[in-house]
Amino acid sequence: MTGRSGRAGRSRDPREEIVASAGLAVERGSVGADRAKQLVFKAFLLFSVGIGIAMLITLIVTAFIDGLPRLGIDLFTEMPSSTPGDAGLQSAIVGSIFLMVGVAAITLPLAVGAAIYLEEYADSERWWNKLVEINIQNLAAVPSIVYGILGLAFIVRGPLSLGPVVLAGSLTLALLVLPTVILASREAVRAVPDSIRQGAMALGATRWQTVRHQVLPAAVPGIATGMILALSRAIGETAPLLLVGGVTFITFNPDVDVSTWFGFESPFTALPLTIFNYLSRPQEEFRVLAAAGVIVLLIVLLAMNSIAIYIRNRYRKRLEQN
Amino acid sequence: VTVPPPQATAIPGSAAERRLGIARPRWGERLIEAGLWLCATVSILVTVGIVFSLAGPTIEFFGEIPASDFFFGTEWAPTFSPASFGVIPIVLGTLAVTVWAMLFAIPLGLGAAIWLSEYARPKHRRVVKPVLEVLEGIPTVAYGFFGIVFVLPLLVDIWNLLPFLPGAPNPVANVLAGGLILGIMIIPTVASISEDAMSAVPRGLREAAYGLGANKLQVSTRVVVPAALSGITASFVLGFSRAIGETIVVLLVVGLIPNLTIDPLEPMQTMTAFIASTGTGDIATGSITYKTIFAVGSLLFAVTFVVNMISIRLVRKYRQVYD
Numbered sequence: 084m085t086g087r088s089g090r091a092g093r094s095r096d097p098r099e100e101i102v103a104s105a106g107l108a109v110e111r112g113s114v115g116a117d118r119a120k121q122l123v124f125k126a127f128l129l130f131s132v133g134i135g136i137a138m139l140i141t142l143i144v145t146a147f148i149d150g151l152p153r154l155g156i157d158l159f160t161e162m163p164s165s166t167p168g169d170a171g172l173q174s175a176i177v178g179s180i181f182l183m184v185g186v187a188a189i190t191l192p193l194a195v196g197a198a199i200y201l202e203e204y205a206d207s208e209r210w211w212n213k214l215v216e217i218n219i220q221n222l223a224a225v226p227s228i229v230y231g232i233l234g235l236a237f238i239v240r241g242p243l244s245l246g247p248v249v250l251a252g253s254l255t256l257a258l259l260v261l262p263t264v265i266l267a268s269r270e271a272v273r274a275v276p277d278s279i280r281q282g283a284m285a286l287g288a289t290r291w292q293t294v295r296h297q298v299l300p301a302a303v304p305g306i307a308t309g310m311i312l313a314l315s316r317a318i319g320e321t322a323p324l325l326l327v328g329g330v331t332f333i334t335f336n337p338d339v340d341v342s343t344w345f346g347f348e349s350p351f352t353a354l355p356l357t358i359f360n361y362l363s364r365p366q367e368e369f370r371v372l373a374a375a376g377v378i379v380l381l382i383v384l385l386a387m388n389s390i391a392i393y394i395r396n397r398y399r400k401r402l403e404q405n
Numbered sequence: 406v407t408v409p410p411p412q413a414t415a416i417p418g419s420a421a422e423r424r425l426g427i428a429r430p431r432w433g434e435r436l437i438e439a440g441l442w443l444c445a446t447v448s449i450l451v452t453v454g455i456v457f458s459l460a461g462p463t464i465e466f467f468g469e470i471p472a473s474d475f476f477f478g479t480e481w482a483p484t485f486s487p488a489s490f491g492v493i494p495i496v497l498g499t500l501a502v503t504v505w506a507m508l509f510a511i512p513l514g515l516g517a518a519i520w521l522s523e524y525a526r527p528k529h530r531r532v533v534k535p536v537l538e539v540l541e542g543i544p545t546v547a548y549g550f551f552g553i554v555f556v557l558p559l560l561v562d563i564w565n566l567l568p569f570l571p572g573a574p575n576p577v578a579n580v581l582a583g584g585l586i587l588g589i590m591i592i593p594t595v596a597s598i599s600e601d602a603m604s605a606v607p608r609g610l611r612e613a614a615y616g617l618g619a620n621k622l623q624v625s626t627r628v629v630v631p632a633a634l635s636g637i638t639a640s641f642v643l644g645f646s647r648a649i650g651e652t653i654v655v656l657l658v659v660g661l662i663p664n665l666t667i668d669p670l671e672p673m674q675t676m677t678a679f680i681a682s683t684g685t686g687d688i689a690t691g692s693i694t695y696k697t698i699f700a701v702g703s704l705l706f707a708v709t710f711v712v713n714m715i716s717i718r719l720v721r722k723y724r725q726v727y728d
Contacts (some may be wrong), residue, residue, distance in 0.1 A: 087492055117620065124622045125589065128524055131516025131592075138589050139540050142589050150556055196444025202647055204438055205445070210447075217717060219448050224643060224713040225706065226650020229455060230675050232684070232702045236458035265448065291437045312542070319544020322563035322677070326684045350644045355546040362550055362657055379548045389541055 107241055126376055143381060150374030158305030162334040162358050167368030172376055175357035179247070179318055181346055182353055184303040185253025186317050190264050191310060194259075195299075198268030199304075223262035230259040239327055247328055249337055250347040255327045256320055260313040267309020271302040272318055304398035308391045315387040319380060321355040328356055438471040459706060464700035469693060474656070475700065482673070483697045484683065492699065492704065494663040498580075503648040504560035505584020505669060506591055510644050514595025515630075515637065521696045522603035541593035545653040548586050550717065551647055553659035556582045560670075578660030578672035586654050591644040598643060602636020602723050603629050613693035639719035646712040650705065676705050 161171025197219075205212040234255030237247055243253040275298050283293040311336030328351060354376060361373040413537070467475070470490045480492015481564045521530055534725045560574040560582055574581060606629050630637065660672030661682055 102477050113431060123619060124626075125524065126514045128505050130519035131513040134513060135517065135540050135592050135596075136533070136536055137535065137545070138551075141555065142543065142547065145551060145555050146547070193444050193447055196441045197448065200438075200441035200445040204441060212469065215445050218452055220717050221710065221713045222451060224449060224646050224654070224709065224716070226646075226709055228650065228652045228680050229459075229702060229706050229709075232680065232699065233451075234456050235684060236462070236699070237454050241458065261451070262448060277453065283564045285708070287433060288585055309516065319546065320540075321544070321546045321639050322681055325652075325681045336486055342583055355544055356417070358546050358580075359653060359657075362546070373550055377550050381547060382543060384542060384544070385539065388542060392538075392724060 095327060123388050126321075133228040141286065145184045145187040146374050146377045146381065149371060150376075150378045153371050154378060155376040158379070163347070163352065163360070164334065167223055167366055167372060170361075170369075170372055172354065172372075172379065174333050174336050175352050175354045175376070176349040177353040178333070180351075181249045181337050181351065182252050182256060183314055183318055185250060185347060186257045186260065186347070187310065187314060189253060189257035190313065194261055194264035194268050194310075197265045197305060198272050199299070200296055201265075202269055202272040203290070205249050205299065219262045219265055225268060226322075227259055227320055228322045228326070230255055231326035233258065234323055234327040247350055248348050252324055252327050252351060252353070253347070255323050257321065259323060262308050263316065264306075264313045266304045268302070271305020271309065272298060274305060275301045304394050308395045308398070311387050311394075315384050315391070318383065318387075321353075321359050324353055324356045325359070328352060409539070417551035426691040437678050441491075446603055455706065457657075459699055459703045459715060462696045463703045466700040469696070470700075481679075483679075484694055488693070492676075492701065494665045495674050495676050495679055497665065498659070498663065499649055499677070501667070501669065501673060502583045502587060502675055503645060506587035506648040507587025507641070507645060509585060510591040510595050510648075511641055514640065514644065515599055517596035518590060518599035518603060518637075519625050519630070521640060523598045523621065523629060527699075528665045537593040537596060538719055539648070540589075541597070543590075543622075545651065547588070547652045548590055549657035552582055552586045552654060556586055557658065560585075571671045572668065574670040575660075575672055576668050578658055579670050580673050581669040583659035584669065586658060587648050587651055590654070591647055591652070594647055595640045595644045598619055598640035599633070599637045601631035602640070605636070605723060606632040633723065635696055635719045636723040639716045639723070642716035642719065646709050646716065649669070650709055652681045656681055676701050680705070 137182060143225045157169075158171050158175065159173055161169055162174050163172060164170040201212065201216065205215075207213065207216070234251060237243060238251045238254050239247055240249075243251075243254075245254075279297050280293050284290075284295045288296070333350055333352040337349040337351055342348075358373050358376040358380065361376065363370040435605055475490050475492050477493070478489060479493050480489040480491045481494040482489040503623050506517065525533065557574075557576060557579070560579070561576050561594065564570050564572075564574055597626055610628055610632055611624050614624045619628070655675045656678045659675060661674050661678055662672045663674040663679075666673065683694060687697075688695050
């Protein structure tokens, strides 16, 4: 406990300030005041970290207390309805599953392709590649409601005119999470050591053979982690679906039939959308239903996050061992 | 087109075949590269798609409504008759919620980042970081639920308990509750990016300060924070951009009344809340209401675009300094 703060020089350069405060400490080090200051600061830091964790716990506890009366099997067997007594979440849950299958199928190839191109092929000094890179970073921070507008104007109506169906929802959400998955996949591809590439190429493999047989397999855990986290984001997205889906209560599951593209051409609702609808209603019973829905959503999310963290930790250990 | 065999043998069959350099153009390789290039280019197409889908109806909107009415009007009633298209109330609504959110998120996010980067033991870090990641991944509709059943009643209780507090919070929807929840939502964003920037500060700087007799508090606040300032600013800017774009929480907790007020205890309407509440499936394409959504959407996109660019620049800056 030596330093003394507060009275140090007002100069801008931190190094000078430290020199000044160190000098003061030798002259008159009041250990007591110093210790108090440090304690207050540390308490503030712990409070900052604690409040987030406390809120997370409060949120989960609130949802459980409110939703427990409705947390039963009929939540999954009953359809959403405007009469709270016999309303459930079945078509919402099934709809969300359909959406996520679509999102994964659209996002994965595009994101992996883009990541491989940017990491393995692209010359990052070229203006076009720079543009692509900045553009991806910017898209990752565009508000989700803007993707909703894109979905409404471009996918549901306008050029694609798919109507408010599962495929339109999947496409919108896929575009929304695409930048995040590209960024995560790039990290994964970049983490593959160069020696593996050089080894493959030295044995005569072409660029694509190197990527296909060496780089990609090594990057799979990282890509999987990114994809799962992106899906966990997509499954909770509500705002874009308000514009793309829109219809309040869908009381049927997507119809798996060739004529409806195995359900993807069918109107849909999603879990967060139904929770939102229930929350917007004034009756107390709907609030209970919404709480039960939040619990289902949180359990799915926690499961997905745990899987992602598990894969990441295993992968890290393996890389460290190499 | 010759496609390379899927299981190419690493060692060519005979010595005569072995040549350095390209023997023949590998069209398959080029085709694959072109395909990958297309994947990367899709992201550009998304931006182009966003800009085009926003631009068309926005231009039509300004063909019908004078730009000055939109940007300087103080009454927002686009679905009423007679309609009024002054965007200022909902811009201020967005701004009010965002400022309150940042007021909570900046000190707490920075505090969490300093703790994680400078104070926490590795054991504790390993627990807290995933928890913050989970907090970041909680869907907004869950936060909206939390706001309705917990935060709004809590504010009413606080005001009842402390009679010297001015005013009374609206129990159904108000700006303060929205700001509080958004602030909590943004803490993980601010904390994780700030922490990245602080971890990138070379150890030597810290050790030099300790060597001169500085304590942990001084090292954190006077060496690490100033050295990581561009990254920390980037985290604030990104948090700001998230708060501007947030939709569901403000829709449920801040309300839909385009109030022109500075009282945080009153409900307001934000740009995102307007878009989400008006742009539902049954809106008629080509109507003035439909075009209004796009005009507001363009404004939102333009603002977040500028803010994001600033944050990308700032992150680049700190990466350049210490990498």
